[in-house]
Amino acid sequence: MLPSFRYHPDPLATGSVVPSDAPCDCCGQRRGFAYAGPVFAVTDPAGALCPWCLADGSAAERYEAQFTEVEGRVPMDVRLEADRRTPGFHGWQQERWLTHCGDAAAFLGRAGAADMKRRPDALADLTAEYGEEFCAALDADGQPTAYLFACLHCDRHLAYADFT
Numbered sequence: 001m002l003p004s005f006r007y008h009p010d011p012l013a014t015g016s017v018v019p020s021d022a023p024c025d026c027c028g029q030r031r032g033f034a035y036a037g038p039v040f041a042v043t044d045p046a047g048a049l050c051p052w053c054l055a056d057g058s059a060a061e062r063y064e065a066q067f068t069e070v071e072g073r074v075p076m077d078v079r080l081e082a083d084r085r086t087p088g089f090h091g092w093q094q095e096r097w098l099t100h101c102g103d104a105a106a107f108l109g110r111a112g113a114a115d116m117k118r119r120p121d122a123l124a125d126l127t128a129e130y131g132e133e134f135c136a137a138l139d140a141d142g143q144p145t146a147y148l149f150a151c152l153h154c155d156r157h158l159a160y161a162d163f164t
């Protein structure tokens with residue numbers, strides 16, 4: 001069982017955590033999983049990081065690292081948990097972590113056109129920003145890609161899109 005991440009509920013499904021036999025550079029243990037997302041650190045880890053060292057903040061502390069950057073105004077405890085104790089994800093461009101209802105949103109993963117059709121509220125946002133043709137070309141495994149989030153307080157889904 002992986003540690004639970006409030007803002008990234010299924011990091012195995014999103015590809016931010018992968019099965020791995022590598023020892024964690026932070027705790028030295030082989031936990032069977034490694035973090036596969038971005039690390040923004042003062043001191044780069046020499047090897048893999050396990051999701052447990054992300055969850056308990058030891059990786060953030062040891063490497064002066066964060067794994068994403070929440071945008072907008074959120075309380076400091078939210079920012080610390082989302083930026084420093086939550087697996088980030090790789091985008092085509094600088095990643096964004098969306099917020100809603102004064103809290104960081106939960107990242108659900110990359111989404112293609114068919115996925116976005118099931119989230120009409122978030123699709124409406126994308127269509128307003130990028131247009132229908134762009135949204136029809138969204139591809140979870142290619143580009144452009146949408147990044148889907150869910151608010152933890154209301155029913156709203158959120159998304160942004162990018163490409164190289």
Ligand SMILES: [Zn+2]
Pocket residue numbers: 024025026027028029049050051052053
């Ligand atoms: Zn570890």
Ligand SMILES: [Zn+2]
Pocket residue numbers: 100101151152153154155156
């Ligand atoms: Zn909300």
